Structures are given as C-alpha cells and as structure tokens.
Amino acid sequence: MRVLRTLPTTRLLALIAAAATVLVAGAAIALAATGGGPKPPAKPLAQAVHSALAAPQPAGITARIRFTNNLLPTGALTGQTGSALLSGASGRLWARIDGRGRLELQSDAGDVQIVWTPSLVTVYDASSNTVYRFARPTVKPNALHGSTTMPSLSQITSVLTQLGKYWTVSSATPTNVGGQPAYDVRVTPKTSAGLLGAVELAWDATHGVPLKLAVYARGSSAPVLELEATQVSFGAVPMGDVAVTPPAGAHVVDVPTAGGNGAQKTTPVTGVGAVQAAVPFRLAAPAKLGAMPRSDVRLVGAGDSKGALLVYGEGLGAVAVFEHATKAGASNGPWTALPTVAIAGATGHELSTPLGTVVTWQRGGVTYVLAGSVTAAVAQADAAAVG
DSSP states (O other), X not given: XXXXXXXXXXXXXXXXXXXXXXXXXXXXXXXXXXXXXXXXXXXXXXXXXXXXXXXXXXXXXXXXXXXXXXXXXXXXXXXXXXXXXXXXXXXXEEEETTSOEEEEEEXXXXXXXXXXXXXXXXXXXXXXXXXXXXXXXXXXXXXXXXXXXXXXXXXXXXXXXXXXXXXXXXXOEEEEETTEEEEEEEEEESSSOSSEEEEEEEEETTTOOEEEEEEEETTOSSOSEEEEEEEEEESOOOGGGTXXXXXTTOEEEEOOOTTOTTOOOOOOOBSHHHHHHHSSSOXXXXXXXXXXXXXXXXXESOGGGOEEEEEESOGGGOXXXXXXXXXXXXXXXXXXXXXXXXXXXXXXXXXEETTEEEEEEEETTEEEEEEEXXXXXXXHHHHHHHO
C-alpha cells in the first residue's frame, strides 16, 4: 500500500484505469458465458413474433457458433472417424442478404463446410473427403420483413392458439444470445407418444434472426442437438467469405430431394393393392404394428430405387417402414458400421438414439428400413412383426 501512496498521481490513475478495464472485461466474458448482457423488454409471445417478422433485415450476419450433437451414443458407428457433423464442434457463420452463406465446423478429424446459394446446398466433410449436394426447393419471395402481406398480430395469435392444442408453448423469455438481446421460446409436445421432449428457439430482438435452436429428448435437461451463436455481429459480408469450393478430388454425392426444382407432379400410388402391383417384390404390410394401425401405404422413388413406404400410427409416435428390392450383390452399405441385432432370425443393424431408432435388415430379396421416435426394444418388436 505504501508503494501506491508514493506513485505519481498520473501513474496511479493509469493503474486504476487498467485494473478497471480488466474487471470490466472479465465481467463481460462472464456475462457472455452465462447468457448475460442486455436483454429486450418483456413482450407477449404474439407481439414478440410479430416484431421479429416486421424487423428490418440486416445486410449480413457474422457469428461464432457452437454445434452440440449428443444424438449418437459413443461407438454407435464402429470404425468411423469423428466427423464434426457427428461429434459436434465450434465454428463460424457468414450469411448474406442475397440468400448465400457458409457455416464452418472445425474439428481435429477435419472441418465441415456447409455452403448455400438460393438454389444449391453443398456439404463438404473433410474427414471423408466427401461432398454432399442437394437442390434447395424454389421458394417464392417472401416478405416477412416489412411487407403488407405480413401476418397481423391477430393472425399470429390465432396460429399460436392452434399450436397450443397440441404443444405447450412458453412465453417469450427476454434473454441474451451471442451478445444480442433476444427472445427465447420453448415448445413441448402435449402427447406422451414419441421420444421428443422439447424444442427451444431464440431469435434476435432487433432483426428477428434465429440465434439458437435446441432439441431435447424426453426426460433430459441437456440438449441432444443444439446450434447456438456465441458471438454475433451484423453488417455486410464479402462474397469471398461465402464463395468456398470443395477440393477438386473430393467424392461427390448428389442427394435427391422431394419436390426439387423442376420436379414433375404425378398422381400418387397409394393403398396396399396398388403399391403391390407396382413393386417387383412381395409387400409386407401387416394391419398393425403393436397397437398402431397401418395409416398409409404409398409408392415412393423411381427406377431401381422404387419401393414402398408404410406408416403406422400418427404424429410423433408414428413408425415408418421403407421396403425395396435388394440389388444383386449389394451389401447393406453404410449400415454395416452399426451394431448388429437379430430380427426374426435375420441379422440386421440398428441405430438407437435419444430421439428414436432406425433398424434395417434383409430377407427374401427385400431390404427393410424401419424408423420411428421409439425405443430400441419397440423398434425391434415392430421389425419382427413386419417379417
């Protein structure tokens, strides 16, 4: 303390200022880590949604992001490297007002680059040196920001009322995400069917930009999937930040999408009899799986990928079964990386997650894939009932 008393006044003031700067910076970091910082005023949910839709679009968005993926249990994919898409990662986001953007997930196993334009999305996974491409559906120009066709407050209230019949919707909670004042809403299904526990969404209070999306399994307080912005700034984004192309030697996989650009509309083939007549294999279509009645049967795909899609039950507890002819000499592909499971005497493969289960097996020249928001035990029982 004697040293402080003998310091010149100017140096003492400089020392105090430096200490204050350190304290303020530390407090800012602590606030950012705990969701502190400025918060917007409290509003009814309908009004908060209306304000978000009417908010002016920013020229661009730059953010640090954190992606959490607890969907796959440890060792679920045997022999696979830890892709950032599977294990979660931190990264960065750039988005432009013209519908172009890039999301980069950084991982020791290799980065993942997700790049989108108004017509195309490419996902490059460096851990497998693979590019996945799929067309974005054509969307008519919307004007959720400032258009005269924007939903009115009463219309938004009506939609929320209808949603409330099936979901418990929280109020708009004022919070702070990535340093930006934001509103947070949590939606929970009222039905006990399915394994989904809740979905949480937070958006920027000034621009209406989504800043956080989290999905929870039933009975869990930690998110199974979460994408959250941790540092956000608004402003113009250079084209060079989003115009990133995969390496020339990468393996390219074109992912088909339903209703893609230029897709021709055809009359759907539905019903057991019509679908059976259209597929080259014996259709397995029991009237029930467990206590769930068969609710839909339809022909999907075309050519060699043509098959039958059957749905049992409705809503979150529904189970879907896809059946198609097994190609000669074909293995079960990537499914062989999953743990094996016995299905009525056949050897299948199973992916069990907190949100649902997928089981696949082959029998009599037919490949079956069963999926639903059900436990592994229920999925295995249903698969055995299919045959």
